[in-house]
Amino acid sequence: MQLVEELRVPGLFTLVLLGHALLSSGAAIDVNRTSEQGEATITGISIPVPLFATSLKNYADPAQECSPYNYPPVANQMNSFPAIGSKASILPNDSAALDKWKTISGSIPTSIGLKTQPPGGDYPANDPDCWWTYQQCTIPKQNGIPPDLEDAPEPSTLGYGFDDGPSCSHNDFLDFLQSQKQKATFYFIGSNVASYPLEAQRALADGHEICIHTWSHPYMTTLSSEDAFAEIWYFVTFSFNCNLSMSPQIQMVKVAVGVTPTCWRPPYGDIDDRIRAIANALGLQTIMWEYDTADASVNGQSITEDTVENNYISFLQTAGSGTFNSTGTILLMHELNNFTMSEAMKYYSQISNAFQYIVPVGVSLNKTQPYLENNYSLPTFEQYISGTLMVNASASPITSSLSSTPSPTLGQSVGSTNSASRVAMEFRLAHVLLTALVLVFTCRP
Numbered sequence: 001m002q003l004v005e006e007l008r009v010p011g012l013f014t015l016v017l018l019g020h021a022l023l024s025s026g027a028a029i030d031v032n033r034t035s036e037q038g039e040a041t042i043t044g045i046s047i048p049v050p051l052f053a054t055s056l057k058n059y060a061d062p063a064q065e066c067s068p069y070n071y072p073p074v075a076n077q078m079n080s081f082p083a084i085g086s087k088a089s090i091l092p093n094d095s096a097a098l099d100k101w102k103t104i105s106g107s108i109p110t111s112i113g114l115k116t117q118p119p120g121g122d123y124p125a126n127d128p129d130c131w132w133t134y135q136q137c138t139i140p141k142q143n144g145i146p147p148d149l150e151d152a153p154e155p156s157t158l159g160y161g162f163d164d165g166p167s168c169s170h171n172d173f174l175d176f177l178q179s180q181k182q183k184a185t186f187y188f189i190g191s192n193v194a195s196y197p198l199e200a201q202r203a204l205a206d207g208h209e210i211c212i213h214t215w216s217h218p219y220m221t222t223l224s225s226e227d228a229f230a231e232i233w234y235f236v237t238f239s240f241n242c243n244l245s246m247s248p249q250i251q252m253v254k255v256a257v258g259v260t261p262t263c264w265r266p267p268y269g270d271i272d273d274r275i276r277a278i279a280n281a282l283g284l285q286t287i288m289w290e291y292d293t294a295d296a297s298v299n300g301q302s303i304t305e306d307t308v309e310n311n312y313i314s315f316l317q318t319a320g321s322g323t324f325n326s327t328g329t330i331l332l333m334h335e336l337n338n339f340t341m342s343e344a345m346k347y348y349s350q351i352s353n354a355f356q357y358i359v360p361v362g363v364s365l366n367k368t369q370p371y372l373e374n375n376y377s378l379p380t381f382e383q384y385i386s387g388t389l390m391v392n393a394s395a396s397p398i399t400s401s402l403s404s405t406p407s408p409t410l411g412q413s414v415g416s417t418n419s420a421s422r423v424a425m426e427f428r429l430a431h432v433l434l435t436a437l438v439l440v441f442t443c444r445p
């Protein structure tokens with residue numbers, strides 16, 4: 001008996017390793033990233049756990065989810081955008097951007113100077129520019145600019161959202177949100193949308209709300225007004241569409257996803273009345289937050305993973321003590337990496353217990369038309385809380401342009417869903433075979 005066990009274990013190990021090799025190499029060959037549906041199935045290699053289980057659990061493999069890919073509708077447009085990850089400036093030949101800047105520049109205050117980080121130096125203590133970074137000012141001191149939104153107006157409601165995506169390894173997280181029937185607001189970075197357009201498309205197709213988080217995530221108050229404009233303009237220009245004619249308004253989300261957002265969040269919350277004026281002139285509502293998990297700031301020194309845990313716990317205590325009984329709130333979290341997304345999943349059920357409602361920020365505002373395009377809607381707050389989480393989202397530009405009206409000039413592939421399900425089927429087949437082999441091997445007398 002003892003002998004048999006000893007013989008079995010190394011044999012099993014070899015088999016499992018062989019299975020891994022087969023599955024992971026199969027995946028590398030078969031993954032076909034031409035649609036958000038296909039992209040959404042990529043969760044990396046599969047590992048049988050426990051060894052005798054008949055169903056196999058998928059573990060996300062960031063290395064595979066994050067392998068770079070070429071998506072022609074976006075890749076073919078990249079010379080009309082700033083380099084990925086670089087600070088934006090208006091491209092010299094971009095006449096649409098130049099014209100737009102010309103029409104709005106007159107309304108941008110010139111009396112407000114550029115800031116340095118961190119705040120300090122000779123900036124006046126009375127905060128004349130309503131600089132959030134200095135003292136969390138959200139009510140502009142200049143006339144004609146609306147205040148920032150920092151809470152969810154509905155009672156006992158959390159305006160649920162995540163900064164810095166799309167993350168290339170977000171499939172587990174988005175699957176989780178789907179399983180919880182939970183929608184959120186995603187504040188996407190334009191450069192990330194350019195790198196991972198299918199991930200951005202998935203967020204829209206899943207019914208989440210998309211807001212702008214600039215092209216390259218700079219401290220906006222340190223930029224010239226023209227460059228600050230470009231940081232927003234090029235995000236918007238890069239919209240989530242396969243209709244490549246440039247929107248006259250705002251642009252990367254448009255190319256990649258097909259909608260033009262009307263909300264934004266300044267990176268680091270770094271906004272003053274000059275930056276507010278630029279965003280306002282581009283039709284964007286500024287969404288801030290009241291509470292911060294600091295999940296993106298873990299540096300192993302002053303901010304540790306324990307700090308983030310404590311922030312979540314203290315936020316839950318604040319909610320539990322009735323603080324949001326009459327007005328809801330907004331909590332800062334990130335779709336940045338495995339840690340930030342894992343924390344969000346870990347605390348989701350406790351947050352659900354602490355609030356009556358968890359909704360995208362736009363839903364808490366009854367903002368039924370979140371994009372410039374009028375053919376994509378969000379439910380009202382009442383609709384959402386009574387179970388209507390999406391309103392004719394199937395009519396969204398992505399779904400329709402990928403499934404029914406592809407532009408032949410873009411090399412856009414149709415029917416990639418079939419290919420994706422083929423991949424999924426091959427995975428399942430491989431799983432079954434591997435499991436069968438494991439069972440045969442281990443059950444052999």
Ligand SMILES: *[C@@H]1O[C@H](CO)[C@@H](O)[C@H](O)[C@H]1NC(C)=O
Pocket residue numbers: 079080091093094095
């Ligand atoms: C700007 O010039 C680049 C080449 O330098 C070209 O590829 C791109 O299409 C031009 N963009 C516009 C908006 O004309």
Ligand SMILES: *[C@@H]1O[C@H](CO)[C@@H](O)[C@H](O)[C@H]1NC(C)=O
Pocket residue numbers: 243244245246247
């Ligand atoms: C593409 O967008 C332009 C302007 O946004 C619009 O006039 C045109 O009808 C659209 N084309 C398609 C095929 O959707």
Ligand SMILES: *[C@@H]1O[C@H](CO)[C@@H](O)[C@H](O)[C@H]1NC(C)=O
Pocket residue numbers: 321322323325
């Ligand atoms: C908040 O609402 C809960 C549930 O209705 C109630 O039990 C609690 O007493 C309220 N707390 C405050 C401070 O109003």
Ligand SMILES: *[C@@H]1O[C@H](CO)[C@@H](O)[C@H](O)[C@H]1NC(C)=O
Pocket residue numbers: 060062338339342
């Ligand atoms: C992701 O984070 C969770 C929780 O911190 C951890 O258990 C898991 O091993 C991490 N996964 C990867 C791939 O790093």
Ligand SMILES: *[C@@H]1O[C@H](CO)[C@@H](O)[C@H](O)[C@H]1NC(C)=O
Pocket residue numbers: 153154364365366380381382
């Ligand atoms: C949203 O609509 C509901 C129902 O009409 C209303 O009670 C609520 O005050 C609205 N909320 C906002 C923020 O407008």
Ligand SMILES: *[C@@H]1O[C@H](CO)[C@@H](O)[C@H](O)[C@H]1NC(C)=O
Pocket residue numbers: 375377391392395
């Ligand atoms: C989406 O729904 C709204 C309201 O229900 C309706 O007015 C609109 O025509 C619909 N749009 C499409 C493209 O179906």
Ligand SMILES: *[C@@H]1O[C@H](CO)[C@@H](O)[C@H](O)[C@H]1NC(C)=O
Pocket residue numbers: 243373374375395396397400
């Ligand atoms: C939605 O509107 C945009 C621009 O107005 C258009 O390009 C797109 O084809 C429309 N999609 C649907 C499904 O009507």
Ligand SMILES: *[C@@H]1O[C@H](CO)[C@@H](O)[C@H](O)[C@H]1NC(C)=O
Pocket residue numbers: 032033034413414415416417419
């Ligand atoms: C990916 O899928 C599309 C649509 O099914 C197909 O046209 C294309 O050839 C596939 N590409 C690869 C590399 O398999």
